Amino acid sequence: MTTTSSRHVVLAARPQGLPKPGDFRIESAPVPELSPGQVLVRNLWMSVDPYMRGRMSDRKSYAPSFEVGKPMEGRAIGRVVRSTHPSLKEGAVVSSMLGWREYFVSSGEGLNPVDPSLPLAAYLGVLGIPGFTGWYGLKMIGKPKPGETLVVSGAAGATGSLVVQMGKIVGCRVVGTAGTDDKCAYLTKELGADAAINYKKAGDLLEALRPACPTGIDIYFENVGGPLLDAVLRLVNPHARIPLCGMISQYNLDPPDPGPRYLFSMIGNRVLMQGFIISDHLNLYPEFLAEVGGWLKSGRLKREETVVEGLENAPRAFLGLFSGENLGKMVVKLAPEST
Ligand SMILES: NC(=O)c1ccc[n+]([C@@H]2O[C@H](COP(=O)([O-])OP(=O)(O)OC[C@H]3O[C@@H](n4cnc5c(N)ncnc54)[C@H](OP(=O)(O)O)[C@@H]3O)[C@@H](O)[C@H]2O)c1
Structure with missing residues (x-):
């Protein structure tokens, strides 16, 4: 042609x-x-x-x-x-x-x-930058362990949906947030999340998160920013990890929203919050592709x-x-x- x-x-x-x-x-x-x-x-x-x-x-x-x-x-x-x-x-x-x-x-x-x-x-998507980003942020910063509670915002998107599934593979309790009931149903019924919260309908996010995270939050994979981070900070466990991946709720705001207000909770709880840019870690792409590509080929991962x-x-x-x-x-x- x-x-x-x-x-x-x-x-x-x-x-x-x-x-x-x-x-x-x-x-x-x-x-x-x-x-x-x-x-x-x-x-x-x-x-x-x-x-x-x-x-x-x-x-x-x-x-x-x-x-x-x-x-x-x-x-x-x-x-x-x-x-x-x-x-x-x-x-x-x-x-x-x-x-x-x-x-x-x-x-x-x-x-x-x-x-x-x-x-x-x-x-x-799952084998590209978004999947790689989710894999890196969860594995290298989130360091999930079986039985821990992982909260993922933007959970039904490209990066979030990999993080949700990886959290389940590791053996975490996984709670996702997303902007429609259909996306929440996708998270629990298709991806295996233990609970999902429609952040647009939830009203008080702290009260929505609390029953979904009965033993507190060990890892928060942050994709969106805004009020959810405040609510998470009130439920974090000692030594919780927060990979700061993105804050899409702020990208069109100039200046961005003020906040978060509960950062002090990170002090007593010795919480690690770490931003990262995936292009700094391209040397790990072959390791990611071998692991996540394997999950995709074996049907363990949905896309x-x-x-x-x-x-x-x-x-x-x-x-x-x-x-x-x-x-x-x-x-x-x-x-x-x-x-
Ligand atoms: N650090 C890095 O190197 C790196 C690399 C790639 C991506 N990222 C970041 O990772 C995040 C996800 O990226 P992605 O490519 O996977 O996109 P995505 O999650 O597939 O798509 C964006 C999603 O964000 C949600 N959203 C949009 N506006 C929102 C708002 N005001 N509040 C809450 N949620 C909102 C929407 O879902 P709902 O229907 O749920 O609202 C939308 O589907 C972004 O913040 C991106 O910047 C970072």
């Missing part, structure tokens, strides 16, 4: 508060001829992730800002459809950071071949993706992260896998 042009998404404007469709623009550009040693990749799947909200602003952060008027970037899985490269042959499936576009030409730098016998979209079709709908998919439209990983399908 040959193509002469490719569409991509550019950042049209820096969002104020919650991003809106007008902050994105679809453009088209000719696909260049290949020079020796290059590949043309057609993206099959692309990821939309909460951290991209930070990259849309010009605040200093661990990841560089997107430039206004330039194509956005993010993780994608694509197939090499033309090649003059010595080792990346036509048909190879590769992971890249060149999402938000249909095709791209590359020298091969930054492209990583993936095993096509595993589901390709999973490389953006879920919410699929939005077409590059033109990628901004809508991204915006949906902030209104909870995804169960599991939000992914955009850009082309059939048979491409």
Whole structure:
């Protein structure tokens, strides 16, 4: 299949508060001829992730800002459809950071071949950065032990759903929070969580958590921030661990909400709270892939993706992260896998 042009998404404007469709623009550009040693990749799947909200602003952060008027970037899985490269042959499936576009030409730098016998979209979710993030944060900071109580916020999303299942594999009591009754039913009926709380309906979060955590909280895997952290801090056990993974409830607020108010509870309880950025730990990716890929292959782990079709709908998919439209990983399908 040959193509002469490719569409991509550019950042049209820096969002104020919650991003809106007008902050994105679809453009088209000719696909260049290949020079020796290059590949043309057609993206099959692309990821939309909460951290991209930070990259849309010009605040200093661990990841560089997107430039206004330039194509956005993010993780994608694509197939090499033309090649003059010595080792990346036509048909190879590769992971890249060149999402938000249909095709791209590359020298091969930054492209990583993936095993096509595993589901390709999973490389953006449970086998990709979100799964790796959950695995690292729970295993290395949460250090779960059988019988401990693990609370996971954003539990029905890409990262949270891996943490919930991993907590059960280890033998923890697992309590998840999510924004709809359907997501809560998914957590208890499909993923094996012991209890789930719809934080939008719960009212007093402390009173909702208390019966779900009768022996207190040993680990809180934090994905959302806001009032839930306050409630958790009032129920933590001595030597509890809090991997600070994300705070999506704050990403569109400038300034962020004040709080939390119960930090002093960490002192007497000797609680460890630790932020982390997964890209600092990429050396552990092969260990993660072996363990979690094994669970996936053996059926021990469930995966879920919410699929939005077409590059033109990628901004809508991204915006949906902030209104909870995804169960599991939000992914955009850009082309059939048979491409
Ligand atoms: N530290 C790192 O290196 C790293 C790496 C990857 C991701 N993260 C962080 O991990 C978290 C989860 O990321 P993900 O990719 O797995 O996304 P995700 O959980 O699949 O999707 C985001 C979810 O956040 C929930 N949400 C949105 N607005 C909310 C709010 N105001 N209050 C509470 N919940 C809200 C929504 O679910 P509900 O329906 O439940 O509201 C939504 O489905 C994010 O905070 C992200 O920034 C950190």
